[in-house]
Amino acid sequence: MSEDKNSNENKSVGAKGYILPAIVVAFSFAIIYTVVVAIPNLPSLKSEPSKYAMEYVEKEADGTIKRDEQGLPVLNDAGKGRAIYVREGCFYCHSQFVRPQDRDFGSRVFAGDYANETPNVLGTSRTGPDLSNEGGKLPDEWHVGHLKNPREYNPGSIMPSFSYLPDEDLGYLVSYLQTLGRKRMDDPENRHIYEAYYPEADEAFWHASEHHKPNVDSAAAANAGAGIFRQNCAVCHGLNGLGNGPNALAMAKKPANFSRPYYKAYSDKTWYWRVAEGVPGTRMPRWKLKLEPEQMWYLVAFLKTLPQDKSPIIEPYQTIDSEAWQSQSALPERITDNYEKLAKNKKKGGKSSKGGHGGH
Ligand code: HEC
Numbered sequence: 001m002s003e004d005k006n007s008n009e010n011k012s013v014g015a016k017g018y019i020l021p022a023i024v025v026a027f028s029f030a031i032i033y034t035v036v037v038a039i040p041n042l043p044s045l046k047s048e049p050s051k052y053a054m055e056y057v058e059k060e061a062d063g064t065i066k067r068d069e070q071g072l073p074v075l076n077d078a079g080k081g082r083a084i085y086v087r088e089g090c091f092y093c094h095s096q097f098v099r100p101q102d103r104d105f106g107s108r109v110f111a112g113d114y115a116n117e118t119p120n121v122l123g124t125s126r127t128g129p130d131l132s133n134e135g136g137k138l139p140d141e142w143h144v145g146h147l148k149n150p151r152e153y154n155p156g157s158i159m160p161s162f163s164y165l166p167d168e169d170l171g172y173l174v175s176y177l178q179t180l181g182r183k184r185m186d187d188p189e190n191r192h193i194y195e196a197y198y199p200e201a202d203e204a205f206w207h208a209s210e211h212h213k214p215n216v217d218s219a220a221a222a223n224a225g226a227g228i229f230r231q232n233c234a235v236c237h238g239l240n241g242l243g244n245g246p247n248a249l250a251m252a253k254k255p256a257n258f259s260r261p262y263y264k265a266y267s268d269k270t271w272y273w274r275v276a277e278g279v280p281g282t283r284m285p286r287w288k289l290k291l292e293p294e295q296m297w298y299l300v301a302f303l304k305t306l307p308q309d310k311s312p313i314i315e316p317y318q319t320i321d322s323e324a325w326q327s328q329s330a331l332p333e334r335i336t337d338n339y340e341k342l343a344k345n346k347k348k349g350g351k352s353s354k355g356g357h358g359g360h
Pocket residue numbers: 085088089090091092093094127128129131134137143150151154157158159160162173177
């Protein structure tokens with residue numbers, strides 16, 4: 001009996017000894033829980049998706065997220081592009097966060113705009129420009145070309161070339177870039193920021209442009225325009241505006257050749273409009289999103305000085321010879337003609353290369 005009593009006493013002494021550590025452990029757990037689970041989930045700290053938040057996943061008909069066999073969400077094209085954006089480290093150089101003190105990057109960004117996006121790609125550095133409001137700013141074709149070789153579009157750019165990415169991946173990336181800030185831009189509340197984006201803002205567009213219009217018939221304005229042209233346009237349109245810049249080689253839709261006679265008919269306003277609005281479906285950018293009205297007027301002054309040939313040399317296959325098209329027999333003749341020319345050239349080439357070998 002006495003032995004039993006003793007053991008009971010021992011037990012209670014032992015239990016007393018563990019009270020302090022137990023309190024410490026419980027307290028630590030409480031703190032960890034508060035910091036890791038409770039605080040982040042406080043309703044007041046949770047950012048609800050804003051009306052500008054994007055969804056980068058496919059949805060079922062009933063609105064739920066589509067999942068693959070492994071239960072992972074199925075990404076849409078822009079979502080695949082976002083994954084590539086993360087993988088390629090675009091966010092090392094590009095932020096997606098416009099703060100109140102920032103100018104030139106469009107409207108501000110709030111936490112809810114990126115709700116449900118993990119990992120976030122807000123970025124911490126602006127080696128390149130902020131991309132929060134990039135969507136709709138430049139044509140798809142421009143983006144693909146720029147991603148392949150940024151120097152072709154912005155001489156002196158330090159952005160690396162992503163030409164090693166398959167075309168499919170570049171397409172996904174561009175889909176993603178075109179979503180950035182697109183909804184924000186389309187919101188009527190933000191129209192004052194993007195006024196010029198809307199065709200109905202034409203009046204404001206011309207008003208702003210006239211306000212900054214220099215004398216476009218002066219040599220000084222044309223000279224100023226020549227510099228801007230060399231920096232921004234010559235890569236495509238060529239130094240003399242003949243449409244033969246280094247970029248033109250690889251482009252399906254060739255840049256305009258300003259020596260063509262019909263440009264004589266262009267008024268100052270037509271020139272300005274084309275430069276400002278670009279040409280949809282081609283790589284010609286909407287320069288009003290990059291240049292100031294004054295700079296575009298200088299460009300107009302320069303473009304007007306380019307000689308517009310009265311009779312440009314046009315290769316025969318470029319003319320639409322209606323008679324030839326009507327009489328089918330005329331076609332084979334021309335084809336043979338060209339073929340013979342080609343064959344002759346080949347022979348010549350063969351001979352001269354042989355001669356070269358002989359010389360060695
Ligand atoms: C080493 C830094 C760096 C990295 C990495 C980088 N960029 Fe850039 N990016 C720049 C710089 C600098 C510019 C500005 C000059 C230019 O347009 O090339 C730029 C410009 C851009 C522009 C044009 C913005 C505009 O409106 O003119 C886009 C779009 C862009 N980058 C997208 C990307 C994407 C997508 C990736 C990843 C696949 C990427 N960048 C990776 C530095 C970088």
